[in-house]
Amino acid sequence: MIAVTELIESIKPEVIQVFGNPEGRFIKHLQPVESVDEDTLDWITRLKTNKQFVAEQSRAKVILCDETVAYTEGIVAQDKVLIQVYNPKLALALIADAYFEKKPQQGIHPTASVHPEAEIPSTVSIGANCAIGRCVIGEWTSILPNVTIYDGVSIGRRSVIQAGAVIGTDGLGCERRDDGTLVKFPHLGGVEIGDDVEIGANGMIARGSLSNTIIGNGCKINGNCVIAHNCILGKNVWISVSTTIAGSTKIGENATIFSQVVIREQRTIGNGATIGMGSVVTKDIPAGETWFGSPARKIEK
């Protein structure tokens, strides 16, 4: 049971106004729409068309909503608490993170294999059957099971590496000899991952060739993505599942890249750019633009 007053306090900068009396009220859980009950913290996204109706009909007694939902006679009669916030979805995410998400257990699982010179603070979680090379990991970072981290990787604080990810593997850039044989280009660089980064399940971040591959603070890279050698991602880049970024490409901060995109090597994607699902990006993309298609072209919003 979580006190509604405490909950409001925890998201204070997001709150516009509270209607009804939160004192002595509690919520118990978050629920999908079909299972909302009296103990649920319900929420109404800003994008819904029938927000007032939802607020009136919800079985929940405490509701996150935006400023367009009115505290009507009907809602008063139901003794509901309306918490008006700037972004109900964001507020819900913050509350879920603070009160409901289970954090992995700190410490190194006995089945994990860890290089004796790896630097791992006691607040770090290393899951079952991980293989951790000579790397540096920051405070409060979680490595889920079956992850492989090669030598020469550094990861910041409060980051999360989901199960099965591989960090610091060689890329396979090659030179072809006249007889057709392939000679692999050197991979002597490392990987630097910032603070508050998340790398999804079965993802792969390759080490740099001579310098490092860099993932900026706050990036969230979904599962099954590939970030090739020497890519540099600015802070707060969001990448959906199954996207591939070829070698030496730079992604500006706050870029948003949807699922199963592929970006050519040595491209530059500007700050705040958006790339649609399934795009094949062969060119540089200027800051703030939205591109889509195969090959990708600028689209006007």
Add this chain to the structure above:
Amino acid sequence: MIAVTELIESIKPEVIQVFGNPEGRFIKHLQPVESVDEDTLDWITRLKTNKQFVAEQSRAKVILCDETVAYTEGIVAQDKVLIQVYNPKLALALIADAYFEKKPQQGIHPTASVHPEAEIPSTVSIGANCAIGRCVIGEWTSILPNVTIYDGVSIGRRSVIQAGAVIGTDGLGCERRDDGTLVKFPHLGGVEIGDDVEIGANGMIARGSLSNTIIGNGCKINGNCVIAHNCILGKNVWISVSTTIAGSTKIGENATIFSQVVIREQRTIGNGATIGMGSVVTKDIPAGETWFGSPARKIEK
């Protein structure tokens, strides 16, 4: 050595008619076309153009074929047994499964790490170096090596999870704040996988946000696929390798989805729909239709 009479009995509903005397006859193995010998159970797919010729020329003495292959004088003279079936490829698959496929060993491999409250019947196989959370697994299901299953997953009976797959990981849906920072949306739901499902190697099934991600009975999802949070797959969906289905999409039963397709979030794919290789699906697809391309469009067969 397998008695041909026993073999015919095992696929009885598929058999149209048997020519020649199967009594006292045996087969030893299945072989690729270039290695067929007298001990092979040979088969002739319905799609071949020269079926009669193949039946006459095969070195095998026992042949699965359809009703268009005749029991000629020449075949009689070679003392061959013809087993006419509705679908020779299906009949072969049933026989291979019954007599030739090696099943993983039951029990939990000593190197696997299993949550003490996981519910795992003794008929289940858990492979080497798996990491198994608090989950429920049905009778006769096989988990191959290096699989990770998070807490909150249920898997039905006779299902197979191939090596390296990750079931129940967080998706990384995020809300972006005005300053660009990303806040991860909650992932408190689970994953429900039905009976007779197969998940391919290095695949990823994300947990739901508030409700569950659901994979219906009999689905076969090939390797390297991603099924994102809150997807719901009806029964008997077949998905080829490297396909990605974004969040909250519904796939109707008996749908057929080829390799490296990506489907946008919150779409609905109708029962029995077919999606061609490499398609980028941005719209809903009605039942029974075939779509292809980037972006995908309906194609007339």
Add this chain to the structure above:
Amino acid sequence: MIAVTELIESIKPEVIQVFGNPEGRFIKHLQPVESVDEDTLDWITRLKTNKQFVAEQSRAKVILCDETVAYTEGIVAQDKVLIQVYNPKLALALIADAYFEKKPQQGIHPTASVHPEAEIPSTVSIGANCAIGRCVIGEWTSILPNVTIYDGVSIGRRSVIQAGAVIGTDGLGCERRDDGTLVKFPHLGGVEIGDDVEIGANGMIARGSLSNTIIGNGCKINGNCVIAHNCILGKNVWISVSTTIAGSTKIGENATIFSQVVIREQRTIGNGATIGMGSVVTKDIPAGETWFGSPARKIEK
């Protein structure tokens, strides 16, 4: 410290001419361009437009370059050694491999699980938490951590399997019955991987149905690729990240396939063909041609 005379000797067939006196000179490391110092072996790719300028300005004393870079008065005055080679990038790769790449430690990591009948010479490296079935591995091959190898796989000499790869898994080709249920086609074949092959992280090579899947000598297959059942790759095929090759496709020797390509089942790709990034290949591609797009079409260079 590496003697420059020894280094030149090691790449002798690549050397056109050496200017300056390499006797008694040493290099210490390779460095990214921004960190080049007096101890660096610097290199100038043939593709650069200002090669002479770079050679004059480099802080390095020993430089790999092509025959168009002149041994000028200025370079003499700086006491530099110019090593003219046919392909500076190739020469650098050969030197990196010989002197700078760290090889995985030989032997079987104690956390790996290995089938008692697997044939593994003492020069092989098996990483932490691998699961190795009944397979045959050649001399000097390295298997990185968390790799799964199924029964029935053979791997040649000096090959490398990067972390998280799965070799020999079942494909999931199925026959659909009239009631919609899916029956998996048999996977009784194996996988044959040649000498000097590299398979990237989290890649997947499926076993053959009745015969084997074959990866020829010298192939380099980057991370997150899928090679489906019964594919046959000739020697020295290079495949970039996240590419998928569906079942029974043949790839000719020296083919070059870029990132996130998908190739339909049962296609034939000719020797030396090139396929551009993100292509959806539905047709056969003749030898030596370059194709690109969705669906892929021939492009004139």
